[in-house]
Amino acid sequence: MILYLPGLRDHFSGINLICIDEHVPLMRPFRDLIPFEKARQIVLDNIRPVMRMESVPLTRAAGRVLAEDIRSEVAVPPFSRAAEDGYAVRAEDTYGAGQYAPKELKIVGRINTGEGKELFISEGEAVEVATGALIPEGADAVVRVEDTERDGEVLRVYRPVHPGFDIAPAGEDIKKGEVVLKEGALLTPARVGALAAIGVAEVKVYSRPRVAILPSGDELVRPGSKLERGKIYDVNSYTLASVVEQNGGEAVLLDYVRDEYEDIESKLLKALEYDVVVFSGGSSVGERDLLVDVVSKHGEIKFHGVQIKPGKPTWFALIGDVAVFGMPGFPTSCLNDAYQFLVPALRRMAHLPMPVERVVQRKMARRITSTLGRMQFFTVRIDDEYAYPAYKTSGAITSLANSDGYIVIPATSDLVEKDEVVEVHLWG
């Protein structure tokens, strides 16, 4: 039994006072229960961005992260284009034109958008052009159609233009040889557009971190199968997979781990081909906590036990380069762990920015109590004015499914008063 004396603990930060009743049978206490921020930092310090790459077509590139600098092999636009419907002219031929003193030019042709016609204009000549059409050789400006009047092949220009007027010169947007996007760029729709503009049809992006999900427990069966006496449907595979897929990862659901040393070991060793392994369940202070033993044998447990509620028995380990998480079996505890630890880890591995937290302020609808010595994540529903407790029991998935977000009650507090203003962290 582990007891915290909060006053003392606050004094001797980081030191946990442990008191074990003499009649308690031998068991593994959480000797190194650490604060939440420290645990999260340990996770972030121990994971590495995935450097594998893959090619994806442009239509599947949005939301991915560039794995290479992209240099343009073309200019954009690739040629000087008309910015408006009108006439390509030599600007100097229009100087002095006015509403009552038009300049007359001779129309020598027309270039439609998309045409590659080779035309040339000399002094006193004009070529009709559509918006986006190639500017013929010799022309250096476009007179808009509304500033002209046409009479057969005679064009009257009512307004002078300067050189370059209404022409988008070749390379105005992107120069040939220019680095358009750099390695590490998140491909927003606009950046996908920049790739399209330079003719890139496929692009190298970082591969998604692959996450093996291995719930532990002899009681678990897959949704859709028959529920025999003593069994329950597995929840954690599906909540974890959803979180993984929504945060740049690729979830792989592996077979459930039985509560036996050999089974855990063989499944763990197979799972090491993935970038991340997430166990859930099997982590208690009881005699049957075999997971931690197996993982310790093959790698290093970086922490075991965090000053949070839910999520106290959470552990994190490295086996070679593989990040291994041990999350509680209770669905809400496991999912809260996923949001607090797995999401930042995954996003860093996927080269993605950290998620943007949305926080709103509400008054607490009723008094709630918490546990001194553990930071509590407490789920709430909200309306325009109040936050209402959504918490049922730590095992209840409906605590989360029916909530809009959560409030954080610090480890040093055991109470939130009715009408106290709280910050609600909304689910993503």
Add this chain to the structure above:
Amino acid sequence: MILYLPGLRDHFSGINLICIDEHVPLMRPFRDLIPFEKARQIVLDNIRPVMRMESVPLTRAAGRVLAEDIRSEVAVPPFSRAAEDGYAVRAEDTYGAGQYAPKELKIVGRINTGEGKELFISEGEAVEVATGALIPEGADAVVRVEDTERDGEVLRVYRPVHPGFDIAPAGEDIKKGEVVLKEGALLTPARVGALAAIGVAEVKVYSRPRVAILPSGDELVRPGSKLERGKIYDVNSYTLASVVEQNGGEAVLLDYVRDEYEDIESKLLKALEYDVVVFSGGSSVGERDLLVDVVSKHGEIKFHGVQIKPGKPTWFALIGDVAVFGMPGFPTSCLNDAYQFLVPALRRMAHLPMPVERVVQRKMARRITSTLGRMQFFTVRIDDEYAYPAYKTSGAITSLANSDGYIVIPATSDLVEKDEVVEVHLWG
């Protein structure tokens, strides 16, 4: 030439003063240029949520929207379970127990988690149970292992428990027959977990709105193909597809539309099998604006011309139930239109909540000018203090690709001063 007299227009809201120089050749003016908010409202008023459904496996359900109420056919948990490792007992057998006066019980068996063993306990008996194990018949509480001492088959209980203690009763989380989730619920990871908990392996969700994308223009070629003289790479198919995919839709890239009446008409009619059709390009005031003619013949143009920059020539039409958008050909104009009009429309069609806008305040790094009479979306890059213009030209995709967001300059303003505080809308 269309001139707005802003002072007057603001007075006679909705009335646009049009002044056409007498020398301008006959063309189609934007007679009904409308304010931005009105245009967006017209779009939202004219689209319908997609009511088609499809079944998806639970691993692909996150982010989708439920198309049916989900009633549970099981209780969760399906049986009364031990909430801790310990011993299932009759609570009354522990009354009076204390640290120096333990109650002695006889251990008659053990139930592991996941086992369906049929055990029964009588007065003075206990069954060892693991967390999550079935509570045997006759027991009504669990004594935690740390409150006991075991000596062979003799159990000494050092702390009394009340009936129900450390038992999660059947149906505590979800009752059999209970409606767990309602039609229209966005499937967050927690809600996917609630479905898993009741054994649902596949779920009916609303189908994604299918969006046909048809850029118009003889100059367009696909990225990856050879760029002939006079041609440019198509950008809009890829920016639009990215926006569609990121907002709950399914993008389908159709063949480019040539600037010919028959080609437009045949491609439009084929595209009507989709929920939304997006044209880009081909919408100018020039003689070759055939798109609007064809669309008008088959349906109703709801607006044509919006008081925004970029995006003035935007139109929107209904052909039967199909929403048809006409967006400018310039990549930045088209993409801005997609964010302002297509995203809210798509999300409503997909039964998704409107996107959460992230707005930050910055000082403008330099003075910028705008156009009176049109609300301007002006792209900016930001650092911790300033917003810097990212705008290059209206055709430049890099204006957007290199920006962090945009500021809105109202139609009644033609200037933002240096150091003026602006609200920057960050890209999603």
